[in-house]
Amino acid sequence: MSVVSASWQVPRFVAGVSDQELDIIRGLFVTLAEKYPRNVVRSMYFDGKMPLKPTGNIPQEAMQRIQAVSDWPEKAVSALAERSVFEGFVTPGGLQDPFELGGILDANRFDLELPQAITSAYKHSCSFITTARGDVQAGEPEVVVMARSAEWSTAMWDKRRRTVSAALTLKDWDSSGQPSSMDVFLPDVVLSMTKRPSGSWVTERRPNALGEVLVEPLAYDPQIDRPFGRSRISRPVMNITDHALSTIVRTEISADFYAAPRMMALGVTKDAFASGKWEAAIDRWFAITKDEDGDVPTVQQFAQMTMQPLTDLYRMYATQFSGATGVPVANLGIVTDNPPSAEALFADDRRLVNTAKRQNRIMASSLRRVAQKIVRLRDGSGLTPELQQLDASWANPAFTSPTAAADALQKLSLVFPWLSESEVALEFAGFSQTEITRLLSDKRRSQTTNALSALSQLGKTTGAQTGDNQG
Structure with missing residues (x-):
């Protein structure tokens, strides 16, 4: 916009x-x-x-x-x-x-x-x-x-x-x-x-x-x-x-001031900093000559700021x-x-x-x-x-970490046994809504398969018993 x-x-x-x-x-x-x-x-x-x-x-x-x-x-x-x-x-x-x-x-x-x-x-x-x-x-x-x-x-x-x-x-x-x-x-x-x-x-x-x-x-x-x-x-x-x-x-x-500490020079000639004060501060070597009276200049550094x-x-x-x-x-x-x-x-x-x-x-x-x-x-x-x-x-x-959620859910299921069969338990465990839908779908599919297997086994058992009775 x-x-x-x-x-x-x-x-x-x-x-x-x-x-x-x-x-x-x-x-x-x-x-x-x-x-x-x-x-x-x-x-x-x-x-x-x-x-x-x-x-x-x-x-x-x-x-x-x-x-x-x-x-x-x-x-x-x-x-x-x-x-x-x-x-x-x-x-x-x-x-x-x-x-x-x-x-x-x-x-x-x-x-x-x-x-x-x-x-x-x-x-x-x-x-x-x-x-x-x-x-x-x-x-x-x-x-x-x-x-x-x-x-x-x-x-x-x-x-x-x-x-x-x-x-x-x-x-x-x-x-x-x-x-x-x-x-x-x-x-x-x-x-x-x-x-x-x-x-x-x-x-x-x-x-x-x-x-x-x-x-x-x-x-x-x-x-x-x-x-x-x-x-x-x-x-x-x-x-x-x-x-x-x-x-x-x-x-x-x-x-910038921290990188280049402040200096003080006493008794130097006018041409001591002809190259510039910044160059003098950053050069590896810095040399100054005696003053007109032959006295050695004094160079000091101010206390470094923090x-x-x-x-x-x-x-x-x-x-x-x-x-x-x-x-x-x-x-x-x-x-x-x-x-x-x-x-x-x-x-x-x-x-x-x-x-x-x-x-x-x-x-x-x-x-x-x-x-x-x-x-x-x-x-x-x-x-x-x-x-x-x-x-x-x-x-x-x-x-909530999966370990802590699983531990809490286990303790709650001991008090409320029916909680483990609820969708709320899956939400409490940290599963998303999409994951819950897939888990419940897999559960229903597994229950259907088990029910069909039980019916098939029941049919076989009933058929065998009928054959024995006819014989």
Whole structure:
């Protein structure tokens, strides 16, 4: 996506749109234009393209010459996003593919689309997933599921219903950086708006039979006063990153002085440094003559400066960043002389794991509604009790060694013998959903083979007994 101007022109008149709908569109448009600059800033920090902030102590020339980059803001996002691994939809009955969602999700590349939506949500505070009837004749899936970034999408929140009441997403821009195409999602209709070369807007209206907005937000840490959450790249994260970058610049400057220690020469002639002070500092041999009075010059070296304070300062900022995000310090490139124990690593990782578990529960609510809308759009049905029981399954965000998982599972099976026959036991052991499906398929195949063998053996035994009786 190209970076466009935040001074967008609010549509004044749109053909095919009522006055009430136009008021909603204008409100959404203004909100998106207001949020856009800040979202661009967060994207710059995520991509490592943030400019160095002047400190007043470092010369501007040095700030421009030294290329200091930090990936800490990206770590704040990816460290958590990597622990939000969606494995599929499940029901209390334990069906492998409830409501036959696998085909539609695969056609929409949902395994690729959802991780991008999660990363975008942690970057900008939220992202959106839209659903719509697809044009099968044109090669689209029966239901189109798309992830939308908050950088070019916005929505209104209905506090009483706890749902999105209206949403807008930009699709294209003209040569001047003004939006030229957008979709507006309302409870009873989806408006596809396009701007003509003359500047006027035209609309294609597509009825929405579900009677609710076909948009679901994926939010990070939603609050009562902030239903669309907040960004992982928060103000403290950006401030700490700025200080860390300044420390990197100071370290680069100090490294040059560290490589060439400062010298002092007393009683030398004017031509002692005719070749230049830098050459005198780096030459292997350095010779100076006596002064005019015949006195031998005195050469001294200032005490060598140490870079340890700068290293300690950088480590302090890494500790602050870890405290603000929950990302372990070791993930920020800080190496300790004494490697931590397994228990220390587990404790250091615990906060991020707890955050991931909480986030997975929050996003599961939105994904469950996405799946319900897919089924209802595809089948033209209502919200059935069976569909309401649909839920999202996530991989365990905490790393557990296979040995520890097997030992715990064995102990639990002694207390709950029926646990070993449950799919939950396979999930607890660390198997992915794909592996669980293959294992259960192999189990059923083995059971069928054993049953056929038993029937064959029973038939042989019965035949032999019948022959003996006839004889």
